[in-house]
Amino acid sequence: MRGAYGGPRVLLRRLREVMAEPVTAQERLDRIVVLIAANMVAEVCSVYVLRSDNDLELFATEGLNRDAVHRTTMRKGEGLVGLVADEAESVNLSDAQAHPSFSYKPETGEEIYHSFMGVPILRSGNTLGVLVVQNKAHRTYSDEEVEALQTTAMVIAEMVASGELSGPGGAETVGRRPAHSAGVSLSDGIGLGHVVLHEPKIVVKNFIAEDVNKELKRLDEGLVRLRASIDVLLDDGDVARAGEHRDVLETFRMFAHDRGWGKRLHEAVMTGLTAEAAVERVQSDTRARMQRQTDPYLRERLHDLDDLAHRLLRELASPDHASRPREELPENAIVVARSMGPAALLEYDRTRLRGLVLEEGSGSSHVAIVARALGIAAIGQLENATGLAEAGDPIIVDGFSGEVHIRPTADVERAYADKVRFRARKQEQYRALRDRPFRTRDGVEVALMLNAGLLVDLPHIPETNAAGIGLFRTELQFMVAPSLPKTAAQEALYRAVLDAAGDKPVTFRTLDVGGDKVLPYMRLEPEENPALGWRAIRLGLDRPALMRTQIRALLRAAGGRELKIMFPMVSCVSEFDEAKAIVEREQARLAAHGFEAPAKVRLGVMVEVPSLLFQLEEIVRRVDFLSVGSNDLMQFLFAVDRGNAKVSSRFDPLDVAFLRALARVTAVAGAAGKPVTLCGEIAARPLEAMALVAIGYRSMSVSPAAIGPVKAMLLDLDAGDVANFVRPRLERFDGGHSLRAELGDYARSRGLQIEP
Known part of the structure; x- marks a missing residue:
């Protein structure tokens, strides 16, 4: 090389000239390999591009047989070039033919070359191809030469990613592959x-620096601003106190101040890159390495580094990158x-x-x-x-x-276009059922209601002709607001919901936050097991002012109308008693201040904590209705975190044990003459809804999109017949199993529509 960094800078300056020439992408690539070979005093320079079929194709070469271009291919992982692509790491050898991965391609004429250096062509951590130089002499390429080739590969990556390059066979390059x-x-x-x-993404368009010292200054200034912004976050009053959130930011700050990261950025700029290109280059290399890690902790740190790089790019970016x-x-x-x-x-x-x-x-x-x-x-x-x-x-x-x-591909697009048209026809069929009663073939009425939580949900009531709103999630208003909603804002929302429902019932669930539902303006201590922690009614009873404000808004909004309120996460009878006392105090307060009272107030609980299954007889004597939160009940019953992909599908909602628990709720509620509604994703699927009807559920609350498919199934269902099919299977014990396969066979034998 011509000194530590002279070579790469000269190469990049000449690359800039080539990139500006009005030629085709192939001609530009042909000129680039000639330029690299001359600059690095290499006898061979070749570019292999990864195609959409996962084969590497020789796209350009200086030194090898030109007839091999677009003819020579190899699989990812085959030969030294395939090894570089597969590992996304550089390979630098003085005797390539002695390496176990060496693969000879006779049409290239490369058997006379011994030294080999290959670097991956990377973009966003994805491998797009391989850039190679070779010499006849046995030599190990210097670190500066490796750096120069990596920098050049970054420029080629943009050509590949743009989709400009294409072989004569028409195979698409990986940059634009499906x-x-x-x-x-x-x-x-x-x-x-x-x-x-x-x-x-901050799209880096200028890779090659005109003034390296100026770019180093820009990089240093950007790093200073980045670090200062993170310090401001840590000093902010909301996160200054100790806790898990602060630990995360401290780790983030540690990465921002990491000398190794800063050094790699500086070295990338010193090769002749702009500050932005240096950030992208270093992060792409880091992403390529960390994506191949099996350690989940290290892979998770990749998100931190991605965020950090993105922040730094924003600090460096000009206004047109907004x-x-x-x-x-x-x-x-x-x-x-x-x-x-x-x-x-x-x-x-x-x-x-x-x-x-x-x-x-x-x-x-x-x-x-x-x-x-x-x-x-x-x-x-x-x-x-x-x-x-x-x-x-x-x-x-x-x-x-x-x-x-x-x-x-065009075939996939056509297939999905057909699927969309088919679904549109199905939706038309469902809309045709809109005015038919929610009744099974043998005359059993099953109310299908909506889960809602936002004003955008309200038009779905007339669209689906739903029987009402079985679950209105009041916490969504709190989650999308920048600060705690005032009583007037809450009252306005609840009144709008009741107005939209008209004479149809609406069940409001009191604020269900805490655990994983964090409000940005509410300080909550970090918990090791948030799903089992300080949330829902527990938080409400410990912060009675919060609950009183919401109850007051609900009572005022429902003046002259029936109001249904249910409390989430109730685990014992005494919690309901405390919550009921708060409602009664607010009713007395409203009466004392001359507000119109609701025509009737009905109070219920969500059955979602397993302990309540063993207090059902006591709780039904106190409440006006029950609602089953099947999502949480299943999570707690099987000790399965529904947000954890590794275990969330481990148990089936049609498992005999879970259906037995659900059947017990309907049995106890029915004996006491108290209505019960099931709210949860289990009711939104026709096969599961069929099982719920079999064990006695006559009211379900689902998402708007589920009304049509579930109603279509119900209209053809014989409730008595399916009950006779399911109940004996719940009584037998054979080690526990899911009824999914048996219920699927049953539905198909009766011609029921069980597909969504």
């Missing part, structure tokens, strides 16, 4: 559209994000939003609840979603299977 991944379904439905990144305004959302938008809260999702234009893809998130997360309320398809736990997708990419989100297709 990507298919599977995550976890958060909200049913199918969304076809184009990618909108929730936090748009985020896309929400009002510019394109038609048929699919939002892709690492994570997102419900308020952020609600900021998007709902008339243009068709789907949501998250790297995190579970079916019980707040954003999933809002996605279901908006009626958009949503997928969570899709690894590296933000790395796979580019803004504007065509994308298909299948909320039923949990699959996502990025840049889908």
Whole structure:
């Protein structure tokens, strides 16, 4: 090399000239390999591009047989080039032919070359190809030469990612190849559209520095601002106290001040890159390495480093890199994000939003609840979603299977277009059932009601002709608000809900926060087991002013009308007694101040803590109704964290043990003459809803999209026949099992519609 960093800088300056020339992408690549070979005094320079079929194709070469271009291919993992692609790490050998991975391709004429250096062509941690130099002499390439080649590979990565390059055979390069991944379904439905990144990437367009010293100064200034911003976060009053959240930020600050990270950034700039390109280069290398780690802790740290790099890019970026305004959302938008809260999702234009893809998130997360309320398809736990997708990419989100297709092939697009048309026809069939009574074939009435929590849910009442709102989640108003909603704001929402429902019943669940439902403006101590901790009614009873404010708003909103209030997470009778006393005090207070009282107040509890199953006889004597929270009840009954992908599917809601627990609730409530409603995802699926009817449930509350499929099944169902089928199977004991297969066979034999 011409000195420590002279070579790379000269190479980059000449690369800039080549990139500016008005030639085709192939011609540009041909000139680049000649330039690299001359600059590095290499006898061979070759570029291999990863195709959509996962084969590496020789796209350009200086030194090897030119006839081998677009003819020579190898599998990922085959030979030294395949090894570099597979491991996403550089390989530097003085005697390549002695390496066990060496693979000879006779058409290239490379048998006379001994030394070999290959570096991966990376973008966002994804391998797009391999850049290789070779010499006849036995030599080990210097660190500066490796650095120069890695820097050049970054420029080539942008050419590959843009989709400009294509071989004569028509095989698409990996940069634009279709990507298919599977995550976890958060909200049913199918969304076809184009990618909108929730936090748009800072697109680095200028890679090559004109003045290295100026870029070093910009980098240092950006690092100073970055570190200062994190210090401000840590000194903020909301996080200054000790706790898990502060530990996370302390770790974040540690990464920001890490000398190794800063050194790598400086070294990248010294090779001739701009400050932004250096950040992207270092983070892409880091992501490629950490994605191949099996240690979950190390893989989780990748998120921290991604966030840090993104923050630094924003500090360095010019104003034209600002985020896309929400009002510019394109038609048929699919939002892709690492994570997102419900308020952020609600900021998007709902008339243009068709789907949501998250790297995190579970079916019980707040954003999933809002996605279901908006009626958009949503997928969570899709690894590296933000790395796979580019803004504007065509994308298909299948909320039923949990699959996502990025840049889908024409065949896949046609298949999903047909699927959407089929679903549209099914929806038309469901809409045709709108005015038919909610009654089984043998005359048993089953009320289908809605789960709701936002004003956007209210139009679904007339659309579906639902029997009412069986669960109104009052906490969603608190979650999307920047501060604690005042009594007047709460009252306005509750009155609007009652007005929209008309003469149909509405059951309001009191504030269910705490645990994993954290309000940004409410200070809660970190807990080791938040799902079992200070949440729901426990928090309300310990903070009676909060509960009193909400009860007061509910009572005032329901003046002259019936009001149904239920309390969540009740684990013993005494908790209900305390909550009832608060309601009675607020009723007396309203009467004393001359407010119109509700025509009738009915109080109930959610059966979701297993301990209440053993106090049912006592609790039904006190309440006016029961609601079963099947999601939490199943979670607690089986000790399975429903937000943990590793165990959330371990047990089936049609397991005999769970159905027995649910049957006990209907039996005790029925004997006492108290109505019971099941609220939860189990009722939203036709097969599970059929089992609920069999064990005595005559009221279910589901998402709006589930009304049609469940009603279609109910209209064809013989409730007496299915009860005779299910109940004997609950009484026998054979070690415990799920009834899913038997119920599926039963439904098919009776011609019931059990598919969503």
